[in-house]
Amino acid sequence: MSRFMERLRERTAAGHVQPLELALADWCLRHGGTEPVALAMVLASRAVNDGHSCLRLDTLEPAIPGEAPLLPAEAFMEALDASPLVGTPGDAAPLIHDGPRLYLQRYWQYETRLAARLGHLLAQPPEPVDTARLARDGGLFDYSWVDPGETHWQPVAAATALRHRLTVISGGPGTGKTYTVLRLMRLLIESAAAQGSPAPVIRLAAPTGKAAARMLESVRAGLDRLPDAEAVRTLLPDRADTLHRLLGLTQASTQPRHHRDNPLPADAVIVDEASMVDLPMMAKLAEALPDHARLILLGDRYQLASVESGSVLAELCDAAGVNAFSTDQHRALGELMGDDAAPAGATSALGDHVVTLRTSHRFHADSAIGRLAAAINTGEGDGALAVGAEESPDLELRLGTTVDVDHLVEQMVAAYLPLEQATDRDTALDALEAVRLLTATRVGPAGSEHLNQRIHERLAARQGRDPQQRWYHGRPVMVLQNDYRAGLFNGDTGVCLADGAGGLRVWFRTSEGARSLLPSALPGHETVYAMTIHKSQGSEFTRVTLLLPEADTPVLTRELLYTGITRAREQLTVVGPAAVFQAGIERRTHRESGLAERLRGSSE
Numbered sequence: 001m002s003r004f005m006e007r008l009r010e011r012t013a014a015g016h017v018q019p020l021e022l023a024l025a026d027w028c029l030r031h032g033g034t035e036p037v038a039l040a041m042v043l044a045s046r047a048v049n050d051g052h053s054c055l056r057l058d059t060l061e062p063a064i065p066g067e068a069p070l071l072p073a074e075a076f077m078e079a080l081d082a083s084p085l086v087g088t089p090g091d092a093a094p095l096i097h098d099g100p101r102l103y104l105q106r107y108w109q110y111e112t113r114l115a116a117r118l119g120h121l122l123a124q125p126p127e128p129v130d131t132a133r134l135a136r137d138g139g140l141f142d143y144s145w146v147d148p149g150e151t152h153w154q155p156v157a158a159a160t161a162l163r164h165r166l167t168v169i170s171g172g173p174g175t176g177k178t179y180t181v182l183r184l185m186r187l188l189i190e191s192a193a194a195q196g197s198p199a200p201v202i203r204l205a206a207p208t209g210k211a212a213a214r215m216l217e218s219v220r221a222g223l224d225r226l227p228d229a230e231a232v233r234t235l236l237p238d239r240a241d242t243l244h245r246l247l248g249l250t251q252a253s254t255q256p257r258h259h260r261d262n263p264l265p266a267d268a269v270i271v272d273e274a275s276m277v278d279l280p281m282m283a284k285l286a287e288a289l290p291d292h293a294r295l296i297l298l299g300d301r302y303q304l305a306s307v308e309s310g311s312v313l314a315e316l317c318d319a320a321g322v323n324a325f326s327t328d329q330h331r332a333l334g335e336l337m338g339d340d341a342a343p344a345g346a347t348s349a350l351g352d353h354v355v356t357l358r359t360s361h362r363f364h365a366d367s368a369i370g371r372l373a374a375a376i377n378t379g380e381g382d383g384a385l386a387v388g389a390e391e392s393p394d395l396e397l398r399l400g401t402t403v404d405v406d407h408l409v410e411q412m413v414a415a416y417l418p419l420e421q422a423t424d425r426d427t428a429l430d431a432l433e434a435v436r437l438l439t440a441t442r443v444g445p446a447g448s449e450h451l452n453q454r455i456h457e458r459l460a461a462r463q464g465r466d467p468q469q470r471w472y473h474g475r476p477v478m479v480l481q482n483d484y485r486a487g488l489f490n491g492d493t494g495v496c497l498a499d500g501a502g503g504l505r506v507w508f509r510t511s512e513g514a515r516s517l518l519p520s521a522l523p524g525h526e527t528v529y530a531m532t533i534h535k536s537q538g539s540e541f542t543r544v545t546l547l548l549p550e551a552d553t554p555v556l557t558r559e560l561l562y563t564g565i566t567r568a569r570e571q572l573t574v575v576g577p578a579a580v581f582q583a584g585i586e587r588r589t590h591r592e593s594g595l596a597e598r599l600r601g602s603s604e
């Protein structure tokens with residue numbers, strides 16, 4: 001065995017290199033690759049695992065993780081370019097060298113195919129729709145709370161989506177993304193009717209079952225408050241699907257039923273929680289979209305990126321700037337809204353396609369949670385601490401040097417008692433959404449596994465239950481796998497309840513209403529008194545307690561903290577060391593990708 005493979009095996013045994021990375025290196029060497037190429041394969045695979053779409057070559061240290069460089073960077077590059085396993089764009093080689101980036105073939109395909117489809121959407125305007133009703137006197141949007149001279153971003157977002165095939169509407173919790181798309185859908189329907197065309201087929205989707213259920217719930221709630229909506233009510237979508245279901249992806253295959261040659265039967269696809277959509281899924285979605293359709297992505301640019309590789313929404317938003325429109329778009333919006341139009345100042349062609357909503361209608365302007373979120377987004381650690389230092393009914397920052405975990409566990413036990421005391425399904429499902437303990441990590445003393453165990457044991461003791469008993473009335477569970485047959489998806493949460501006949505069933509709220517399964521029919525799952533912030537994406541709870549890790553860790557980023565605190569609807573408590581909190585606010589997530597550059601290229 002070569003010295004290189006020996007070192008790689010040792011690093012694998014020590015846990016610094018993944019078994020998959022070792023296998024890939026071995027495959028390379030057995031298929032005519034040299035050691036630098038095998039190393040490149042390890043590093044490219046690691047990059048994808050870390051959430052990047054590719055490996056940046058110009059800043060790369062060509063070394064086995066944790067070791068000295070294998071060879072100088074220049075010689076490394078020469079070795080890659082001389083290998084038949086490393087191709088240039090369009091080649092079928094396992095690795096693709098494209099400008100300053102190195103891709104695994106599959107991810108190069110996802111990125112370039114997505115860029116090509118988005119480029120098409122950017123370049124082709126849709127059939128024109130009359131936007132007059134978006135104006136101040138159009139009666140569709142309430143302008144009463146917008147000061148004269150200030151921009152009302154909601155109708156600007158709707159106008160943007162009417163003028164373009166690709167639109168991103170980004171906004172924090174309660175900024176009216178659903179409120180806006182509801183009015184947008186109404187205009188699309190009314191405009192088709194006015195032209196004597198059939199009603200447009202609009203599909204609603206989200207990356208998880210939970211998020212799809214919330215999307216539908218909020219569309220329905222908004223519809224109830226939409227005046228004179230009787231005529232459009234039956235033409236609005238009455239379901240929201242997971243992206244898996246929308247595209248017809250099954251467990252057995254990575255190839256969806258809908259693709260370039262069998263596009264989705266839809267005129268508009270609206271995707272909520274789009275920050276959670278990873279690069280492969282976004283590429284599949286864009287390819288399944290028919291040529292004439294609109295794609296509208298709703299999300300929050302400041303939230304955590306997807307668990308899998310890519311951060312498509314954040315990348316589109318970063319490339320666009322914040323409400324930076326071209327003079328053309330500015331003029332068009334100005335004609336429509338007079339003084340209420342948005343200021344011009346586009347830095348990229350994407351600027352016209354991305355609108356950021358700024359005013360939360362859920363938190364008051366002076367809500368401490370909202371101000372804490374804003375301070376975190378701008379990286380103001382001192383500002384965040386100052387917000388926490390104020391007396392406030394909705395926020396408590398319990399930051400010290402140490403954490404009293406026992407006290408925290410007792411508080412959570414009290415908070416979870418209503419789950420066990422619930423006597424009917426709806427009360428129990430409401431109680432499940434009322435409170436949640438969030439953690440930054442899964443493992444460690446402040447990780448979700450440990451906290452789940454501690455809370456489970458204390459609750460069992462308090463209720464006089466054997467802690468070994470796995471299933472009991474009031475046990476909250478989270479599904480860990482997609483199960484298409486059961487209609488449950490990774491991250492869905494439910495509660496186990498006595499069925500009144502001596503048995504137990506686990507209840508879930510889905511976009512098709514509440515449904516239950518026998519505990520034995522559940523896909524992989526775990527107890528969920530505590531969950532990681534990653535898993536909480538797409539959910540909201542009335543009260544959130546966020547426990548920070550006991551020491552700083554690279555996992556703790558500004559985006560993670562922002563996502564965690566914005567899960568709280570009414571009350572937030574942050575517990576942990578102050579220094580860890582501040583270090584997290586300062587750390588930003590960076591994901592390497594060439595998507596924005598490709599889109600710039602395609603729009604020039």
Ligand SMILES: Nc1ncnc2c1ncn2[C@@H]1O[C@H](COP(=O)(O)OP(=O)(O)OP(=O)(O)O)[C@@H](O)[C@H]1O
Pocket residue numbers: 142154171172173174175176177178179180218222225361362
């Ligand atoms: N312009 C507005 N005037 C009055 N109420 C509004 C306006 N915009 C939003 N709201 C109300 O604020 C609440 C939150 O709006 P909405 O659900 O559309 O926000 P969202 O951005 O979709 O939230 P989330 O991030 O939770 O998905 C809703 O009750 C909605 O009716």
